[in-house]
Amino acid sequence: MAKSLIYSRLYEWYFVNRRDLPWRETDDPYAIWLSEIILQQTRVAQGLEYYRRFLQRWPTVRDLAAADEAEVLREWQGLGYYSRARNLHKAAQKIAGERLRVTGYGGRETEEGSVFPRTFEEIRALPGVGDYTAGAIASFAYNLPYPAMDGNVYRVVARLFDIDEPFDTTAGKKLFHKKIEELLDRDNPRLFNSAIMEFGALYCTPVLEAVSHQHSVVSRCESCPLADFCAAHAHGTAELLPVRKQRPKVRDRWFDYHIYLQQSAVSHQQSEVYTLIRRREDPKDIWYHLYEFPSEESESAERSVLCQPQAVCELSHVLSHQKIHARFIIHKVEELPQIEGTIAVRWEELDDYAFSRLTLRAIDTLRTSLPH
Template identity: 55%
Template sequence: MCIFCCTFASKMNKDLLYKELEEWYEVNHRILPWRETDDPYKIWISEIILQQTRVAQGMEYYHRLVTRFPDIQSLADADEDEVLLYWQGLGYYSRARNLHKAAQLMKNHEIFHQAMRRLGDKARGEEIFSALKSMPGVGDYTAGAIASFAFDLPYPALDGNVYRVLSRLYDCEIAFDTTEGKKHFRKLAEDLLDRERPRLFNSAIMELGALHCVPTAPDCPTCPLNTWCKALANNTVELLPVRKPRPKVRDRYLEYTIYITPEKTTLIHQRKGNDIWKHLWEFVCAERTGEEAIRRKAKGEKILELTHVLSHQKLHARFVIKNVSELPEIPDTVVVHLSDLDNYAFSRLTLKAIETLAQR
């Protein structure tokens, strides 16, 4: 823990800071559907979507999901394939699988029944927070967000926006995405939190990071926190926050074969194992080495080439169409009519290929 940050935090006039920040929020915040509710289920859905998705894109998915699965029971009772279909295109599919698994666990968990019926009270805060954190896909951030937004419990919610605001407010050079950094910033956030109004405070500091204390060229002269901001005083705003060095991006070469019969049927299979796009569907796929991919390209076996970037992987995909009189026998594949592909969840890469090829 950085002694300087601690000392600075303890010397702050926090009541005045809360007043400035929360008044700024009341005037400037965006109207978002998950902010208009204190339903823990809907807040949970929104927080899982927003973990790796921008608000504009996440909004459509939020409405689709809560319309089709309006409560924990309906989500728990659905097939995983259907949940993936509703998540299709949003990426990071482990979020959807974890949502589904968590709903199945929660429906039998008494603390959630009580909480969802609004019987949770502040005295049971730790119990609710721990139960939330025990769910798949729910870490410190999401548990803190649900606990504070749904139950007004005093837990910080540190997302990327909040890390940025805190690192600038305290002029802190510790990389926020390391184990040490996470601990350090959590301590700062706990210390700074407005314990009287945790829901309002967390919403306000997150919104300040999203709209005002943005990564490049933040509007410091009109910022409600500029009186306290150490980075502004020390002219280090653009240097913060600090991250750990990013891992090298790995290149992968995927070759998809789209068999098509005169009856317009094809073969697809579901991805298994601990790899990208687990449980999503795709055409028959072979992974090549970089050299093999170059050799096959030279042979002219090309129909459509797409590049798709994931967080740590760059995928070089080639889709080859093979017109055949009958489909080959390939283990673990299923036969589908081309007009039924809509009923299966595909990765964004495969969806893009389907759309592009359909337009030809």
């Protein structure tokens, strides 16, 4: 494979077709790291807004480290997969903490005096950072020769080399990494990683996505700048790749959330509604440190019979390996019950707390039907 020709075709395509994205215009490792964590499991259009908001509120890693975790979770609200936000905050504190004993850390001192790790190994050691993210930061911020294998790159590599080994097994990962290491442009890792990721995102797309845009990937192959080097194109296998091992079984979970509402008169014309919420405290929980209405989880769809529920809102929520079946049950009460770990808050104050996306959907749904 003539690598220099691949690079020139790929880069030519990239310069014409690339999207203008703010994290591409910077080599600030903090901003790049922020964008990479936000964009894991999030679409670019949605991630953009969060990226701007986070940078505006916490312009440096030290600002983020000094924030309360609750504030960070609150700002993250709506993005889901909250462990990303918790790790972001933990990593910022780790980086800011390292500043105090900076000798030998090898980091780059920014104007604000914070030091962001600058070797692949140091970046990889941050909470929430895996091989992909470490490679992305190392190459985008420091132009270090590490690949950044996201899902788009796996697809392009599978097709260029016609690899039918599943990419999500240990053996498959090893093989794909060997191939991308061979292909990486060591003189221009930043450009190479950006270009191949964008090429996978916009041109050499998944089959379903291509079909929905009414261009099958095969029809694109005809005019693809990399067609001459693409083994899958030569063998007619592009649409079959990449291969994924069978997805893990989705686990069903059933929850009942109890929304207690107590209406208290403030004056003749005005009243306030109070409810109970609590923070989830199990560190292994996907909703760790998020707030919720008091809840119970059942082992099956057969849940306890409800005592005079006044209103029930049923919602389903699909996460990567879990399907949540939730009922939000409203109890209008004279007095809020005593439930361990809960706090009483005014209904209008709910916006001050970070909730899971599921609970936010329930609050939005119920808002119109509740007393004002």
